[in-house]
């Protein structure tokens with residue numbers, strides 16, 4: 001059943017090997033001052049940086065660089081970007097990188113012209129911007145988060161032990177996104193696997209809620225099937241364009257909120273993963289893979305029907321002679337086997353997370369109510385212990 005919803009995604013996506021050709025025309029819409037922000041140097045090694053500078057120069061732009069955006073960008077780094085954007089009256093923030101750089105650009109976009117404590121307003125209190133917003137455009141180099149086509153921005157505050165994502169409104173979504181799957185060929189193997197699992201979990205978070213017949217769930221199943229198929233090829237053959245292009249497009253669609261239409265949505269795996277991330281600075285997708293199976297095994301009895309459907313449709317589980325509960329369990333076993341196949345982390349101990357962090361991680365985990373079973377703090381602790 002689809003009730004009331006408004007779906008508005010204004011991001012213009014240019015996809016494919018030649019998509020960078022569109023950057024010149026996109027730049028024409030903005031004033032002369034461009035803040036170019038990127039990560040730790042992969043764009044220089046790949047030669048992408050030189051190509052982008054040439055396009056910016058040909059378009060007559062003044063370029064103000066903010067390099068060094070780290071994975072899981074911090075509140076201190078956010079303040080650095082706000083200052084650059086404001087001091088130079090930036091007209092466009094061009095983010096080149098993965099989710100961290102794009103999330104960061106959105107954070108700068110909403111907060112550069114805000115005088116107060118940006119962390120408190122936009123993340124802790126999750127308020128929406130009520131002042132000037134600087135437009136963002138992105139060139140994606142790593143697929144996973146979906147940040148290229150959504151309004152999410154996740155910032156980490158290590159002092160407070162918190163990692164918080166705020167989903168802003170459509171006005172904060174990138175104006176354009178350039179998605180060239182070939183750029184992802186140089187993504188380190190560990191990051192590629194992490195990105196694949198991140199996207200898979202984004203779909204799960206939106207799929208495992210509700211008992212109604214809902215178009216969004218059928219779309220989610222199609223995306224999962226495509227991702228599982230392509231991931232098996234990509235881990236063996238990372239430069240296989242067919243597989244990488246399908247992975248990139250699934251990642252974008254996994255979190256541009258289309259498959260959340262008409263759904264309650266869960267997001268509890270992300271809440272636990274973010275709490276772990278705040279304490280360890282571990283790679284986002286791997287924090288999710290580490291806690292997923294204990295979480296889904298715990299909530300599955302409350303949503304057997306959907307988990308059994310997941311088993312049949314996504315994993316082709318043979319249900320002959322099995323009860324619905326057994327079918328659902330077999331689905332999670334198939335998912336577990338696929339996780340081994342693509343090589344994602346299944347134990348928090350591999351991420352620098354130790355038993356003595358469990359209490360703080362429980363405190364840092366926001367409890368959401370959209371899934372099949374809202375967790376108690378004791379259950380969060382149990383999941384973390386079982387994930388060790």
Ligand code: NZQ
Nearest residue numbers: 039040041042071072098099100141142147152186187284
């Ligand atoms: O920094 P550089 O040198 O560029 O290296 C990066 C980084 O080390 C590297 N990389 C990216 N593209 C590359 C490449 N290396 C070689 N060749 C390339 N083409 O990959 C590493 C990871 O990059 P990062 O951007 O940190 O990864 P990801 O895309 O997974 O982003 C993670 C962040 O996004 C947040 C996460 O919490 C985390 O902070 N998320 C954002 C979401 C959103 N906006 O909706 C939702 C997600 O659930 C997630 O929470």
Ligand code: ZN
Nearest residue numbers: 145198202270
């Ligand atoms: Zn994620």
